[in-house]
Amino acid sequence: MAVLVYAEHSNAALNDATAKTVAAAQAFGGDIDVLVAGHNAGGAAAAAAKLAGVRKVIHVEGEVFSHALAEAVEALVVPMMSGYDAFFAPATTTGKNVAPRIAAKLDVMQVSEITKIIDSSTFERPIYAGNAILTVKSSDAKKVVTVRGTAFQAVAATGSASVETAAAPAGPFKSAFVSEEIAKSDRPELASAKRVVSGGRALASAEQFNQYILPLADKLGAGVGASRAAVDAGYAPNDFQVGQTGKVVAPELYVAVGISGAIQHLAGMKDSKIIVAINKDEEAPIFQIADYGLVGDLFKIVPELTEKL
Amino acid sequence: MKVLVPVKRVIDPNVRPRVKADGSGVDLANIKMAMNPFCEIAVEEAVKMKEKGLATGEIVLVSIGPAQAQETLRVGLAMGADRGILVQTDVAVEPLAVAKILKAIVDAEKPDVVITGKQAIDDDSNQTGQMLAALLDWPQGTFASGVAKDGDKLSVTREVDGGLQTVSIQLPAVVTTDLRLNEPRFASLPNIMKAKKKPIDTKTPADYGVDVTPRLTIVKVAEPKKREAGEKVADVDALIAKLKSAGAI
Numbered sequence: 001m002a003v004l005v006y007a008e009h010s011n012a013a014l015n016d017a018t019a020k021t022v023a024a025a026q027a028f029g030g031d032i033d034v035l036v037a038g039h040n041a042g043g044a045a046a047a048a049a050k051l052a053g054v055r056k057v058i059h060v061e062g063e064v065f066s067h068a069l070a071e072a073v074e075a076l077v078v079p080m081m082s083g084y085d086a087f088f089a090p091a092t093t094t095g096k097n098v099a100p101r102i103a104a105k106l107d108v109m110q111v112s113e114i115t116k117i118i119d120s121s122t123f124e125r126p127i128y129a130g131n132a133i134l135t136v137k138s139s140d141a142k143k144v145v146t147v148r149g150t151a152f153q154a155v156a157a158t159g160s161a162s163v164e165t166a167a168a169p170a171g172p173f174k175s176a177f178v179s180e181e182i183a184k185s186d187r188p189e190l191a192s193a194k195r196v197v198s199g200g201r202a203l204a205s206a207e208q209f210n211q212y213i214l215p216l217a218d219k220l221g222a223g224v225g226a227s228r229a230a231v232d233a234g235y236a237p238n239d240f241q242v243g244q245t246g247k248v249v250a251p252e253l254y255v256a257v258g259i260s261g262a263i264q265h266l267a268g269m270k271d272s273k274i275i276v277a278i279n280k281d282e283e284a285p286i287f288q289i290a291d292y293g294l295v296g297d298l299f300k301i302v303p304e305l306t307e308k309l
Numbered sequence: 310m311k312v313l314v315p316v317k318r319v320i321d322p323n324v325r326p327r328v329k330a331d332g333s334g335v336d337l338a339n340i341k342m343a344m345n346p347f348c349e350i351a352v353e354e355a356v357k358m359k360e361k362g363l364a365t366g367e368i369v370l371v372s373i374g375p376a377q378a379q380e381t382l383r384v385g386l387a388m389g390a391d392r393g394i395l396v397q398t399d400v401a402v403e404p405l406a407v408a409k410i411l412k413a414i415v416d417a418e419k420p421d422v423v424i425t426g427k428q429a430i431d432d433d434s435n436q437t438g439q440m441l442a443a444l445l446d447w448p449q450g451t452f453a454s455g456v457a458k459d460g461d462k463l464s465v466t467r468e469v470d471g472g473l474q475t476v477s478i479q480l481p482a483v484v485t486t487d488l489r490l491n492e493p494r495f496a497s498l499p500n501i502m503k504a505k506k507k508p509i510d511t512k513t514p515a516d517y518g519v520d521v522t523p524r525l526t527i528v529k530v531a532e533p534k535k536r537e538a539g540e541k542v543a544d545v546d547a548l549i550a551k552l553k554s555a556g557a558i
């Protein structure tokens with residue numbers, strides 16, 4: 001058996017999600033090759049070659065891959081799949097964008113956001129915003145899956161696989177990258193942070209979100225998250241959203257500040273190791289899953305906590 | 310532009326799903342159902358395009374599901390779509406088969422753009438729009454928080470992990486909606502009445518030559534690991550003490 005793992009990267013560096021996807025591929029079994037398609041992506045390819053358990057890295061250069069356009073990735077991967085039994089991609093926005101195209105072209109039903117591998121055709125995945133855990137068996141000859149990063153431990157950077165190059169598909173493609181607004185931050189990346197502080201609607205403005213949530217996060221060395229309500233109201237940018245339709249996180253410590261605990265929010269954080277909730281409503285559903293709850297006004301509690309830590 | 314919008318009937322997002330005792334699935338008997346929230350956003354976007362004069366052709370809705378999916382179509386018709394196609398089946402149709410049925414409908418209806426939700430809140434698959442785009446060899450603009458027409462292209466702003474990305478895609482194309490694309494309207498009573506007279510065609514998957522036999526068999530559906538409620542602490546000092554003894558800080 002052989003698995004092709006799609007690497008998520010920033011050209012210069014590999015995203016942590018790739019090492020987790022390789023871990024899932026190891027649980028699946030067989031030889032593991034990692035595809036690094038990018039533009040000036042030598043750094044990412046070299047990093048992929050260091051991932052433990054990788055047989056080889058396939059490095060494909062092309063300007064069209066600088067932003068992982070799905071149409072181009074499909075054209076690259078589909079012919080390659082004759083040599084593989086499975087395609088694994090991280091369940092990031094990039095993986096979710098490309099994998100279903102490949103599955104459809106291979107006439108395979110994708111298994112999305114797997115959290116466990118039972119055997120080479122049986123997988124576990126959450127459905128209904130994590131309110132049910134589905135075990136499915138795929139009857140397709142090839143498997144196409146996306147992997148939820150929080151469910152797998154990243155493989156170590158102890159390997160030394162060879163790097164091969166391959167040609168980019170010719171194109172032209174019917175889509176083109178125009179621009180991006182990527183938030184730059186010195187804080188830990190939300191999806192892989194060991195600690196996360198998230199703010200909800202209660203913060204009531206972007207100014208207060210920044211004034212109360214950020215210093216606490218910095219004191220804890222934490223990544224920053226938000227509820228959808230906080231994002232919708234413009235208190236925090238969209239890439240902060242934690243939940244069913246945002247990011248899924250499972251840090252050692254998750255601090256929910258002024259967040260009620262709707263099922264869609266819990267879907268994104270209830271696998272965190274320790275959950276702290278700060279909310280003035282003692283009946284707030286977030287307290288039903290919090291390890292430590294503090295009932296009271298966040299505008300008093302958060303500054304005191306930040307100060308005393 | 311003519312717009313096709315696939316809409317799925319799912320559990321109401323405000324209802325907490327319960328796993329059936331025999332582990333065969335989620336209990337949907339007597340549960341409130343609704344249009345998938347992302348599909349509502351897709352219908353709203355199509356209606357907005359029409360109101361802005363961008364879409365001058367029809368807005369056609371498609372729902373694949375049981376007879377009651379007709380109610381879901383009526384909701385979209387009341388929001389301003391022109392007609393509906395119900396592809397009736399009691400099988401839970403998987404995204405790949407949904408995409409194949411949609412492809413056959415696209416081949417017949419020839420829309421310029423298909424707007425789907427980014428994910429259905431029941432299966433949380435997030436696949437159908439991308440699969441349809443691949444089957445049609447069309448480009449895609451997924452997880453859209455902004456869509457603008459630019460000649461024979463669409464400019465789509467996408468919500469990605471790091472922030473926002475804008476792509477330009479050649480029409481015809483598939484767009485999938487994210488939450489912040491728009492705020493779906495509530496249908497007014499007169500529009501609900503009018504929607505009752507709008508046409509709905511009823512078809513079956515066989516009419517499109519699509520085999521809907523599932524590729525994935527359900528081995529079991531289980532409750533997630535329960536998380537016990539912990540304790541309430543009296544004040545900040547007590548919280549810090551607890552976190553220290555738990556080794557969290």
Ligand SMILES: Cc1cc2nc3c(=O)[nH]c(=O)nc-3n(C[C@H](O)[C@H](O)[C@H](O)COP(=O)(O)OP(=O)(O)OC[C@H]3O[C@@H](n4cnc5c(N)ncnc54)[C@H](O)[C@@H]3O)c2cc1C
Binds near residue numbers: 247257260262284
């Ligand atoms: C299809 C769909 C997908 C969704 N996806 C997501 C998702 O991915 N992520 C997500 O988060 N949501 C999601 N939602 C929205 C979700 O249902 C909730 O509406 C949202 O999570 C609520 O955010 P909130 O807890 O910040 O706001 P609220 O529910 O308004 O809660 C605010 C809380 O702050 C408390 N509070 C107020 N003032 C103070 C104070 N001074 N001090 C302390 N506490 C205070 C209140 O007691 C309350 O509990 C989704 C909804 C739908 C329909």
Ligand SMILES: Nc1ncnc2c1ncn2[C@@H]1O[C@H](COP(=O)(O)O)[C@@H](O)[C@H]1O
Binds near residue numbers: 351374404427432
């Ligand atoms: N049975 C269905 N009928 C109509 N549209 C569907 C159906 N299933 C999926 N879709 C469309 O595909 C989107 C994504 O669904 P999914 O890939 O299942 O998460 C939905 O928001 C709908 O627009």
